[in-house]
Amino acid sequence: MSGDDFTAFVAHSGPRLLRYAVLLCGDRGEAEDLLQETLIRVYPRWHRLREQQPEAYVRRALTNRAVSRWRSPWHRRRVDGVPERPVPGDELGRADDRQVLLAALRSLPDRMRAVVVLRYWLGCTEQEAAAELGCSVGSVKSQASRGLARLRATVGTATAQEAGR
Amino acid sequence: MRDDDVRALLDRAAGPGDLPPDLAGTVVTAARARRRRRVAVAAVAAVLAVAGGVTAALRPGGAPAPGPASVLAPADQELLEAGVGSPVPAERIVAAGRAGDESIVALDRPPGEGRSGKVAEVWVSRGGRPYELLRDHLVYDGGCLTGDAVCAEVAPTGLGMYLVRKRDGRVFVLAQAPAGRTVAVDGRPAGPAPHGVVVPVEAADPWEVQVHVVLPDGRRYRLPPQPGIVLGG
Numbered sequence: 001m002s003g004d005d006f007t008a009f010v011a012h013s014g015p016r017l018l019r020y021a022v023l024l025c026g027d028r029g030e031a032e033d034l035l036q037e038t039l040i041r042v043y044p045r046w047h048r049l050r051e052q053q054p055e056a057y058v059r060r061a062l063t064n065r066a067v068s069r070w071r072s073p074w075h076r077r078r079v080d081g082v083p084e085r086p087v088p089g090d091e092l093g094r095a096d097d098r099q100v101l102l103a104a105l106r107s108l109p110d111r112m113r114a115v116v117v118l119r120y121w122l123g124c125t126e127q128e129a130a131a132e133l134g135c136s137v138g139s140v141k142s143q144a145s146r147g148l149a150r151l152r153a154t155v156g157t158a159t160a161q162e163a164g165r
Numbered sequence: 166m167r168d169d170d171v172r173a174l175l176d177r178a179a180g181p182g183d184l185p186p187d188l189a190g191t192v193v194t195a196a197r198a199r200r201r202r203r204v205a206v207a208a209v210a211a212v213l214a215v216a217g218g219v220t221a222a223l224r225p226g227g228a229p230a231p232g233p234a235s236v237l238a239p240a241d242q243e244l245l246e247a248g249v250g251s252p253v254p255a256e257r258i259v260a261a262g263r264a265g266d267e268s269i270v271a272l273d274r275p276p277g278e279g280r281s282g283k284v285a286e287v288w289v290s291r292g293g294r295p296y297e298l299l300r301d302h303l304v305y306d307g308g309c310l311t312g313d314a315v316c317a318e319v320a321p322t323g324l325g326m327y328l329v330r331k332r333d334g335r336v337f338v339l340a341q342a343p344a345g346r347t348v349a350v351d352g353r354p355a356g357p358a359p360h361g362v363v364v365p366v367e368a369a370d371p372w373e374v375q376v377h378v379v380l381p382d383g384r385r386y387r388l389p390p391q392p393g394i395v396l397g398g
Contacts, residue, residue, distance in 0.1 A: 006189060006192075006193065007189040007190075009189075010188055011184075014184045014188060015181075015183070015184060016182065018182045018184060019179035019180065019182040020179070022178070022179050022180055022182075023178060023179050028180065032185055036188065036191065036192060036195075039188070039192040039196075040195045040196045040199060041250065043192055043196035045247070064248065064249075064250065064298055067298065068249065068251070097177065098178055101175075101177055104178075105175075105178055116171075120175060121171075121175040121176065127398070130398075131299075131398045133298075133301070134286065134287075134299055134300050135300070135302070136393060148171065155174065
C-alpha cells in the first residue's frame with residue numbers, strides 16, 4: 001500500500017472533498033469529522049481504488065456515510081437561526097457571510113440539502129443525483145425545487161435585513 | 166435566483182477547503198489502529214468460538230445454539246459492511262442474490278423509523294467493490310391487491326417481497342417469500358426463496374413482471390408491485 005500515493009491524493013482532492021462535505025453537512029467541523037471518518041474507511045482499500053476514480057469513490061462514500069448518519073437515532077438536526085448579515089468587504093466579513101450561507105443551508109432538511117448540493121454545486125443531472133442518494137428522480141425534482149425556493153427565501157430575508165439597516 | 170447564482174452562493178458557502186494539518190497522516194495512523202483493533206476482536210471471537218465449540222462437544226448431547234448466520238459469503242458480507250459503514254446483522258438481510266455481474270442485497274431498514282409496512286433498502290456491488298446504496302425506501306409486506314383473498318389471509322404471517330433490476334438491457338427479478346412457500350415469476354416456478362432468488366426475465370416493460378407466491382397447499386397469491394420496485398441505473 002503506498003502511503004505516498006494516498007498522501008498525494010488527500011493533498012490534491014482533499015480540499016474539493018472537504019468543501020463538498022461542508023455543503024453536505026452545513027457545518028465545517030462536522031464536515032471535517034465526516035471526511036476523516038470516510039478516509040479512514042477507504043484507506044485499507046486504497047491499493048484497489050487508486051487505479052479507478054478515487055475522488056468520485058470517496059465522494060460517493062461521503063454521501064453514503066452522511067445519509068447513514070442522518071438516519072442514526074443519535075443524529076439530531078441542528079437548525080440554527082440565520083445569523084445577522086455582516087458588513088461585507090473584509091476577510092472577517094466574508095467568513096461571517098459564509099456562516100450566513102451555511103446557516104441557510106443547515107435550515108434545509110438533510111436530504112433536501114444534499115439534493116441542492118448535488119444538482120446545483122456538483123452539476124449532477126437529476127438521474128445522477130437520484131443514483132447518488134438512492135432515491136427516485138421524482139424525489140430529486142421535488143426536493144431540488146423546494147430546496148431552492150427555501151434557500152432563496154432564507155437568503156433573501158437575510159439580505160433584506162441587511163438592506164433595511 | 167438562476168442556477169449560476171445558486172452555484173456561486175454554494176461555492177461561497179463551501180469556503181476555502183483548507184484541510185486540517187496532516188490529515189493524511191492522521192487518517193493512515195487511525196486506519197492502521199482500526200485494522201489492529203478489528204484483527205484483535207476477530208481473534209478473540211475466533212478463540213471464543215473454538216472454546217464454545219469444545220465446550221459443546223464435551224457436553225453430552227449438547228450443541229452450541231446456532232445464531233443466525235449471514236446468507237452472504239464472508240467476503241460479500243465484508244463488502245456490504247464496507248458500503249453500509251457498520252456491521253450488518255443477518256436478521257437485516259431480507260433477500261440477496263446475484264444478477265448478472267452484480268450482487269444485490271435488500272436490507273430491512275432499522276426499526277424505530279415511524280412507518281406502516283416494512284421498508285427495505287437496496288444495495289448493489291459490482292466487480293468486488295463495496296456495496297452502494299441503490300434505493301433507500303422500498304416498501305414490502307405493505308398490503309394485498311384488491312380481491313386477493315389468499316394474500317389477505319396469509320398477510321399476518323408475512324408476504325415476501327420482490328424488486329426488478331434493469332441494467333444494460335437485461336432484466337432480473339429478486340424475489341423472496343417466507344419459508345415453506347415457493348416463488349413463481351411470470352408463471353415459471355423459481356423454488357423456495359426464504360433468502361431470495363434471482364430470476365432473469367424477458368420483459369419489455371418491467372412493471373408487467375408478475376411474482377406469485379405458492380403456499381404448501383398449492384394456493385397462490387400475487388406480490389403487489391410497490392412504488393420504486395423497478396431499479397435502473
